[in-house]
Amino acid sequence: MPPMKPYTVVRLLLKCALAMATLAITIRLLHEFDDLLNEPIEEFSLEKYPYVPPDPNWDSRSPCPALNALANHGFLPHDGRGATQREYIRALRQGYNLSLPLATFLTVSGHVLLSQYSLLSLADLSRHNCIEHDASLGHWDTLVTQEYAPDKPSTWLLDRVLAHSSDGETMTLRDLAEARLEREADYAHPLDAVHEEIARGEMSMVLGIFGGKDGCVPVDWLREWWEHERFPQGFKPNRQQTLFDTVRGSWNIKQAMKSMGKKLEHEGREVDGNGGSD
Template identity: 40%
Template sequence: MSPHPIDTSCSVPVPNDHNFMPPAANASRSPCPALNVLANHGYINRSGRDISFFELVGALRLVYNLTLPLAFFLTMGGIILGGHQGVLSRIDLHDLARHNAIEHDASLSRSNANSDDQFAPVEVDEYVVARLVSPTTTHGGFSLRDLAKARMDREVSLHADLDAVHRVVAAGEASMTWLLMKDSHGLVPSKVIKQWYGEERLPDEYHPPASPIGLKKTHANANRVTSWISHLQHKST
């Protein structure tokens, strides 16, 4: 059992009729663990195909307790950057793997795409996840600052820096990981990272955050991630 269990005192459990099922061989999946989890638990089509705008918005709100504006923003961004045009579009999760659209290098769970690849890898890179949660990088849990350090460590291995847009996207991902999965001690347990990032399943005893996660909160913590990365990079030079 994790030494830092997720705080469930004020939240409502996710319904227990959505058992985890690994994707079928022909399933469509994205580079985003959070979305793949929704498909693996049946909150959206388990095939990962033909997903409507409102289906995805509803799943994000139910499972992760995102506010309506944030769920709309993320879903619309994915649809447009995935090559579609609006709320009537239906997408496959793999559409979101288009390289350097919303996807970017230096993922905390995937290997990088080759420079001439149209689509990035969608399979979990077990080596990347294992390095992330190794005893040398964490003492059982990740603070937001720890996630910023993990982001920096992945980015320094790149041949070219992430562009400004994808730095914002990557910082937002770290912010949402912390907001969605932190426990009552303000840490994301290593076990949770292994299950959510590595196995793409809802962590054991998962409950949605007690307070809705919105744009303002996500943006503020993404800015903290960006600031810490800049500070850590300055110290290392």
């Protein structure tokens, strides 16, 4: 058997370390599972948890409007610094009514992708190509000279997303899938499989949390939450978002994107066949 190359050994060791770290976090949370399961989750209330804008000179924020909104309303520590896994799980359940398995999965996978297994500040999530990724619908890509992505939303990009609303008032699954397809078309190379799934999962949760029974998200709500990172007046997370809901929604977005992509490809071939041009 030929000896393994040095980089192969390093990759193997890193994978082992990652697996052990994931196992350690999971075991610790399993020991606390009864406490987490029976922990009373305070009722969502914008009167008790009003919006307080972040201090730009001190408070830590991420490229994720969902977590920034939780900090701006005090469901997470307002400074966004050094939160525990338990604090993230509790805030996701209270602010968005995520099921315990989904809140735990997001928290653990976030720590694993960042290779950071203790306290986590929101700014840590800006580290490029860990959880944060190119082709975001809400913020610009990380510059090649920088390690961390912008944590401020882009009004221009958000306007581009909301322009896909088919009725000007709500965003449907198809509208968001169309926005994702357009954004990813700007790139010569597709996102890798992990970040494709993250990107679709983000939109799946937006639809599930804010979309209500009909799955239509009010444009005004989306702008308020995404651009200003605050919960819109009138919103209350009455419907629980589960891990299964999120996976199913991501798959539906993927299928919609695939269908639209094939249609665009077919229309392009027809134009070329008729001697037209793009």
